[in-house]
Each structure stands twice: as C-alpha cells, then as structure tokens.
Amino acid sequence: MSHTDHRAAAPTSVRCAVLTISDTRTLDTDSGGAALVSLLAEHGHTIVVRGLVKDDPSAVQRWVQAQRSRDDVDAILTTGGTGVARRDNTHEAIMTMLDKPIPGFGELFRMLSYQEIGAAAMLSRACAGISQCRVVIALPGSVHAVRLAMDKLVLPELGHLVREARR
Numbered sequence: 585m586s587h588t589d590h591r592a593a594a595p596t597s598v599r600c601a602v603l604t605i606s607d608t609r610t611l612d613t614d615s616g617g618a619a620l621v622s623l624l625a626e627h628g629h630t631i632v633v634r635g636l637v638k639d640d641p642s643a644v645q646r647w648v649q650a651q652r653s654r655d656d657v658d659a660i661l662t663t664g665g666t667g668v669a670r671r672d673n674t675h676e677a678i679m680t681m682l683d684k685p686i687p688g689f690g691e692l693f694r695m696l697s698y699q700e701i702g703a704a705a706m707l708s709r710a711c712a713g714i715s716q717c718r719v720v721i722a723l724p725g726s727v728h729a730v731r732l733a734m735d736k737l738v739l740p741e742l743g744h745l746v747r748e749a750r751r
Contacts (some may be wrong), residue, residue: 585741587744589739590744590747590748591743591744592615593615593747594620594743594744594747595658595743595744595746595747596628596743597616597628597629597630597632597743598629598630598658598659598742598743598746599626599629599632599656599657599658599659599694600624600629600630600631600632600634600657600658600659600660600661600721601631601632601635601651601654601657601659601660601661602620602621602624602631602635602661602662602663602704602720603617603634603635603636603637603644603647603648603651603660603661603663603740604616604617604632604634604635604636604637604654604662604663604664604725605636605637605638605639605644605662605663605665605725605739606636606638606639606664606665606725607638607639609636609664609670609725611636612635614636614663615727616635616661616664616723616724616725616726616727617634617664617675618637618727619621619727619730619734620661620723621634621729623730623731623735623739624661624734624739632654632656632657633651633654633657635647639664639671639672639673639674640673641673641676641677642677643672644662644665644673644674644678645677645680645681647716648660648662648677648678648681648715648720649681652715652716652720656693657718658718658719658746658749658750659718659719659720659721659742659745659746660715660720661673661721661722661723661738662678662682662717662720662721662722662723663723663724663725663730664723664724664725665722665725666675666708666709666710666711666724666725667685667707667708667709667724667727668709668720668724669706672709674709674722675709675711675722677724678711678713678720679713679746680714681712681715681720682713682714682715682720683692683714683715683716684713684714685711685712685713685715686714689710689711689712689713689721689737690708690709690710690711690712692736692737692739693708693710693723693732693733694706694708694710696732696737697732697737698732700728700732701717702725703720703739708724708729710722710723710729710733712726714724714748716748717749717750718749719742719745719746719749721733721738723738725732730748
C-alpha cells in the first residue's frame with residue numbers, strides 16, 4: 585500500500601487524551617493545552633480526557649499509563665516540559681515509556697521551528713512514539729509551538745499514525 589492508501593484507510597476521528605505538564609499553569613491559564621484541545625476538536629477528533637500535572641516524571645508517567653490502559657483512547661498528546669531547563673522532564677518521562685520512538689517527529693518539528701525562530705529551535709525536545717499501541721506525542725507548551733506542530737505534523741498524520749500503531 586502507498587502512503588495515500590494508508591491515509592485513506594486511517595480513522596478520520598481519533599480519541600485523544602490531552603495532558604498539560606506545568607509547574608505554573610492551571611487548566612484555566614493553560615493556553616497551549618487550550619489550543620491543542622481546540623485544534624483537535626476543530627478537525628473532528630474527540631477529547632476523551634484532559635489533565636494537568638506538575639513537571640515531575642513520575643506524575644507524567646502515571647497519567648500516561650492510566651490513559652494508555654483505556655480502551656477509549658487512541659492518542660495521548662502532551663504539552664509543556666520539553667525544554668532544557670532543570671524542571672523540564674517530559675522528554676525523559678515519555679521516552680522511557682515508548683515501545684517505538686518516532687525520531688522523525690522531533691527532527692521535523694525542530695526543522696520547522698528553526699525556519700521560524702532560528703537556532704533556538706535546538707532547545708526543544710519535542711518527541712513522539714508508540715506506547716502499548718497508542719500514539720504518544722509530547723509538544724512544547726507555547727501556543728505558537730503547539731499550532732506549528734499540530735498544523736504541519738500532527739493533524740495531517742494523526743489518523744495514519746493511529747492506524748499504524750494498531751497494526
């Protein structure tokens with residue numbers, strides 16, 4: 585099958601769990617998470633659950649583990665904690681849970697980000713992969729970064745990613 589055949593066979597609506605990882609934001613002040621939820625809904629995807637945890641690897645892993653064990657979740661998307669500051673631990677928490685990392689996601693995100701913000705793009709540790717047949721995508725916390733990743737990478741391929749993760 586070609587990639588266009590794969591896309592054609594992919595689900596058009598994906599059931600998503602959305603997590604914000606932040607030491608400072610609440611669900612009310614979380615603009616990155618709100619943008620993520622809005623973009624998913626605008627494109628016909630379902631938000632099954634939305635959560636917020638502190639930037640603590642154990643808390644992130646517990647939340648992701650709980651969502652990947654649900655039968656009604658196809659994809660887990662996180663926002664926040666992907667930088668290089670001392671408290672940015674999302675990358676480490678997520679990468680240890682992946683059965684199959686998708687290195688191209690982070691590489692493409694940084695390439696796209698470089699085109700917009702220059703060399704500072706190297707500070708992002710956005711990542712993605714498959715964990716227990718679920719798509720897991722970790723995005724930065726800024727609204728601009730969320731929109732860039734969603735518009736250029738996630739939304740065009742989310743159904744295709746889910747289809748492949750289930751096979």
